[in-house]
Amino acid sequence: MAERQLLSSALYGILAILILVLSASLIVSFLLRFTSMEEGSFAWFLILFSFVAMFIGGFISGGKAKRKGWIAGAATAVIYTLVIFLVQFLGYNQMFDMQQTLMHAGYTGSAVLGGILGVNMVGGNNS
Template structure:
């Protein structure tokens, strides 16, 4: 029971981190779009890169908090993030993921898994030092 509590807490920390980073970056980009002559299409690559970094950080935090099975913690963090986005898109806009979005979300999950693996390994190193 204690281990499942630790796993769910670690994933929750990761999900919160991802969404806080998403909210903060959305605020920054909306201000840039409002008060400069930038177009949304010119920021697409940067927004995608920040999404991947946010998922990596979320997986890293999950792995660091969980201290074991980083691939699982990061993967679940990415999967829960993708599920929330899917539900928001489906229930809010009545649209399913298209093929390109599916590829993005699979890559998001893999990126969060890598972050989880690194988070576990770095947290174990600092604990052993």
């Protein structure tokens, strides 16, 4: 039963991440289309936002799991990385390069930290 709760909480975290990332993508695409801004001006913003989105996803996942937040955050990050890898590999026939591998390792760290704080902020099981 605990594994089911962990998977369920990780899926809530993934849903939150996808909503945040798709919202940011929509906003940036509108800004690129209707202003004179270029893609290069958003690079650092998008990287920072990705880490924040992973943190929030891990936080939600840890809060829903109510215990073992680091595992809930890690599961969220691993599922997210797996989805991104499958889209890239099956859709574009490309593997992760070293930069993407390091970014996803950082995403995992961010989601784990979010999961730990999510459990502690929501008030996990103290018994």
